[in-house]
Amino acid sequence: MGEVKNTPRDFSRGANLPPYYLSHVITVTSMTGAGSSSTLRALKEYLKGSAWQFASGGGIMREFAASIGMTIEEFSAHNLLNPNDGWDLKCDHELSARGRQNFTVIESRLSHAFVPHAYHVLLECDLAIRVSRRFNDLQKVTPNITSVDVAQMIEQRDHDDNERFEQLYPGCLWGHRHSQPNRCRKTYHAKTRNVGS
Numbered sequence: 001m002g003e004v005k006n007t008p009r010d011f012s013r014g015a016n017l018p019p020y021y022l023s024h025v026i027t028v029t030s031m032t033g034a035g036s037s038s039t040l041r042a043l044k045e046y047l048k049g050s051a052w053q054f055a056s057g058g059g060i061m062r063e064f065a066a067s068i069g070m071t072i073e074e075f076s077a078h079n080l081l082n083p084n085d086g087w088d089l090k091c092d093h094e095l096s097a098r099g100r101q102n103f104t105v106i107e108s109r110l111s112h113a114f115v116p117h118a119y120h121v122l123l124e125c126d127l128a129i130r131v132s133r134r135f136n137d138l139q140k141v142t143p144n145i146t147s148v149d150v151a152q153m154i155e156q157r158d159h160d161d162n163e164r165f166e167q168l169y170p171g172c173l174w175g176h177r178h179s180q181p182n183r184c185r186k187t188y189h190a191k192t193r194n195v196g197s
Helices: 008-016 036-046 058-065 070-082 087-098 128-141 149-170
Strands: 024-029 053-056 106-107 119-125 186-192
Touching: 008 186, 024 036, 024 053, 036 053, 036 058, 036 106, 036 119, 053 087, 053 186, 058 070, 058 087, 058 106, 070 149, 087 119, 087 128, 128 149
Parallel strands: 024 106, 024 119, 053 106, 119 186
Antiparallel strands: none
16 A cells, blocks of 8 residues: 555545546445444445445444443544554555445545545534434433533534544545535435434
8 A cells, every 4th residue: 555645635636526436436424423324334234235345434443442441432532632543544544445446335534535536425414413313322321421411422522533633634524625516425414303313
């Protein structure tokens, strides 16, 4: 694998105007709790037995977090303060490599940047809906947790992730330049409480 140069031009231009497209590569991107992991699971079930392969940045990072005894929220904060540990780069190189294979779905916050030659899907979801989705899951393991606690966790994780990613890969976050209408971009917005559940 060649050296990866982390400059704004690489990501902002690469995510908009890649020099080529693979016919069957899809990236799914969202903020915390918006349903990208659920979308990936649904696609895996729908395409079971087919040639499609699936990779999740969150799944890879959760495995890393568990290996050192942290929750994903703790791990996100840790990586912001300790970028030289290299966990992000390990995950990112793995996703980039998988994205060079056709018939692949990649789900992660930066999949649109690491796999620019794909059909990109952005899932958007109001904070209240994201809190509701995560609250139901977290309450099973932490009965005393409140919706305010969950909202703070989500906002803090989004902040930590955004800060960390911008430090590592300036210009990589999904912005208006990545969602201009064309044949390789699609944005979905959840307006009801059951969307993405």
